[in-house]
Amino acid sequence: MITINEKRVLDRINALGKVGIDAEGRRIRLAADDGDKAGRDLVAGWMKDAGLRVVVDYIGNIFGIWETAENKKEQPVMVGSHIDTVINAGQFDGCYGVLTGLEVIQSLKEAGCKTTRPLVVGAFTNEEGVRYSPDMMGSLVYAGGLSAEKALAIVGVDGTVLGEELKRIGYAGTVEPGFIKPCAFIELHIEQGPILEAEGYQIGAVENLQGISWQQITIEGEQNHAGTTPISYRIDAGLAAAKVITFMRDRCLKSNGKTLSTTGCIEFKPNAINVIPSKAVFTVDVRNPNEEALQAEEKALAEYLKELEKTDKVKITTKRLSRFKPVLFDEGIVKLVEKYAAKNHLSCRRITSGAGQDAQNLALMCPTAMIFIPSINGISHNPKEFCKDTDMLAGAKVFMEAVSELAEVK
Secondary structure (H helix, E strand, O other): OOOOOHHHHHHHHHHHHOOOEOOOOOEEOOOOOHHHHHHHHHHHHHHHHOOOEEEEEOOOOEEEEEOOOOOOOOOOEEEEEOOOOOEOOOOOOOHHHHHHHHHHHHHHHHOOOOEOOOEEEEEOOOOOOOOOOOOOHHHHHHOOOOOHHHHHOOEOOOOOEHHHHHHHHOOOOOEOOOOOOOOEEEEEEEOOOOHHHHHOOOEEEEEEEOEEEEEEEEEEOOOEEOOOOOHHHOOOHHHHHHHHHHHHHHHHHOOOOOOEEEOOOEEEEOOOOOEEOOEEEEEEEEEEOOHHHHHHHHHHHHHHHHHHHHHHOOEEEEEEEEEEOOEEOOHHHHHHHHHHHHHOOOOEEEEEEOOOOHHHHHOOOOOEEEEEEOOHHHOOOOOOOOOOHHHHHHHHHHHHHHHHHHHOEO
């Protein structure tokens, strides 16, 4: 069996990890910003160096394509992930999948292998959704879940327009998203959670992905003096927000670990230490791997907000930010991952992806699955994010063999 160039893939992961470091030492490559451009230029350059045909679509997704005269009429096998980051990020999330995907293709190509199907590696735009919402945007547009026209018109948190920024950095693209219809898609990724390491597994065969519901909630109360207004006279938007957060925490505790709820953004107005907040604006991120259960959590939250308006005399409005149903990955590809983990004597367990991933959108187009490797201490979206070289190379080996079978390497 052909093996990858281990040093090259690890060197590339480390090299890309040095791109987008700001003056404070934070790794920041938000969609279509200058750091993202530098990362894109580096990865696209590596694709060209590998002899791949590089194509960028209208939403800025980058594809490195390896096809021959003999196989170009066949549906390709696609791999990939993303290279954009959160603010103050680690260096493995997304990048591991893109660069290992590139390495798999390059190693097969350099070894003189022939494949029945073309191979394509993709780097999808705005997976993280930090600058522009929704997240997983590039793959969502690619799979037909959002029009490119609407996506390109989205205004970011900094007031910029995505389409204008893609033009500015040179990645506006020349083809319609979805121009390649893959026969299968596999995404190699770090777990971003503690399960594999804690339980001693080297490989995660990802069989499904949690449903995700994002809302922004605005609570309006009455601004007043913190020292002169008795508790019983207050209409406190901040207190009402805290009640919502704790209500959802209680729902999580009663779900036997199935439901997750997070408030990651919150803002009070006027945001003064001695003033009762007149307004609270915050987000609620709710996740569950079962669609009926996720709907039940959304309904419970909506009913609680109505009750809270009455009990706390506040006004509450909500805005849907993003909504993805749970995804069941292709059983055949999941079994393929298990097959090659066993062949290479690597411990493997089935697992759920707790994070949203580009694979969930590609699953709308073709049979799809994911491979996880352990994240040390379960840390991700953090500069302390870390994966061992041995784990990355073990995942790459399983990935290489699964991709080779799907592409029918000769």
